[in-house]
Amino acid sequence: MLDKGVHPHFDHLIDLTKGEINRKIFSDPEIYQTELKQIFARCWLFLGHTSQLPNENDFFTAYMGEDPVIVTRHSDGKIGAFLNMCRHRGNRVCRADSGNQRMFTCPFHGWTFANNGNLKTVPGFKQCYHEELDMESHGLVPVAKIDNYKGMIFATFDAKAPSLEDFLGDMAWYLDMMLDRREGGIEVLPGTHKWRIKCNWKFPVDNFIGDSYHGPVSHGSAWESGFEGMPRRKKGYGYEGFQINAGNGHGFGARWAENEEQVYEMALPEFLDYEHDRFPETHSRLGDLRGMHLSPMHGSIFPNFSMLWQSGNIRVWHPRGVSETEGWSWCFVDKKAAPDHRDMVRIHDLQRHGTSGTWEQDDVDNWVQSTKSSKGYVGRQFAQNLSMGVAHEIEDPKTIHPDMRGRVAGFQNEINQRQLYAQWAKMMNGDTPDVPGATV
């Protein structure tokens, strides 16, 4: 049985009417342990993209919270995910980050598992175990549910979790602006940036979901030195756009184009030809709102997936203790994009985002500083301020456009961060996870 202890209530740490967050949630080791259980063992977590497993028996390793998993494509074509943990002594059965294998052998005593999780051989099954070990119940621990939305693979360890479709809700419809704007969708390029940041995992998620306010200050140096971002925008804080909260803690920020001409105005010069090339297809696939008006920039899917839609960047923030996070960042391109455009997207992305990114470096430093400030007793007596635009949500988003979904506010509004922490409190207060087959 899993620990089913009664949880303290977390609502009092989040004040949505004032937009104030208790800094304790970024520094308390007990709260962190509860997050591993209430959030990372319950939510659907992003593992990777189907284009990373093109062939039978391909695999890559990933994490769900602090739990290592292997994601495999079995010879029957099915994608599965399993704890990377031998059922004997718990050692990792796979020490590679990716590859192609049918079997995984534990380096400790040699228990060998197939890539569908089944325990196949145990050395000394007869002589040492007297044929009494139940092979069937000692396979690799599978996730409770695994599914993909247009190629994006998610899994959860909680048998009681809603379907992926329900979990994503309206966010799936908005994600089509990334995943379905061209025929064939996207593919993820080989290569993952992986790096450790001494920050609480929630700071980067918060930054990506709704902090369009930090750009001019944090990223001014990059923007001025030739590392422009996109969509291009006017200087200052007044530019047009919206923060859109899709529910369940998911949200994003987008610029607004009144017409096709403005779509091109926002494009970087090197991407302009491609924007002309893809626009008619996107517009006919997704319609006016998603195919023309909205130019999404930044967003997060609860709890720890973030994206920079038009920079071709997606990432996951793996928790590594209350004060440390491991970023995993990938570059994606439209499957239909020609080689020269792929080169431009990749170079645009890596020179701005990820390990050496001229934007990312300064973000990382912000999150480290925010984490440090959450450690002092006195500092913690003063709230984290997310009050921007607290009384300024747009009352009826349908007045912006009849197809608009979710809750909407102006581009400079911390609605998405507030809703992120509201979802955090909801999950922390909620039911405990039901990990199928758990034995302790």
Place this chain on the structure above:
Amino acid sequence: MSTDIRAISDIDLWFSITQFYSREARYLDDLEFDKWVGLLAEDLRYWMPIVSNRIGRGIGSELTERGHLAHFEDDYVSMSNRVKRLATGRAWAETPPGRTNHMVSNVEIVGKENKMVQVTSKFLIYRSHMETDQEVFSGTRKDVLREDADTTWKVADRTIVLDHAVLMQKSLGIFF
């Protein structure tokens, strides 16, 4: 310096290259980034692929290839822009700047042709930042250096392989 490097003895050539690398490291450690950019060729290729863990049949394919994601895939213009960014005074991750020591060793000349030499070397870089942040970077550089009348050599092509699969450094804000 002779215009035909084939005429230089190996020991003189080796000495010239190690002196060049020491000077390059000093520019970086002393934050003289404009001088450092002066050591880069205008047709520079500056590339740091990503290393990952492989086993079995995957051994030998640990590095990402051209066309895959990399830590750096830069040219002369983008490296100059990275340096320009540091000079704005608002590159917060380097404000105040980190203190580095670039140690370059195991310098081996693996090829020479006309005015070009191919050189492999190892590096160990220590970086201290703010109060207590400490970072160590270790790895290998594979360079193509081109003879230059002003600076003795210019870096025309540099491939950097960091040893870290998961970087324990908060970012790659320094140069290699």
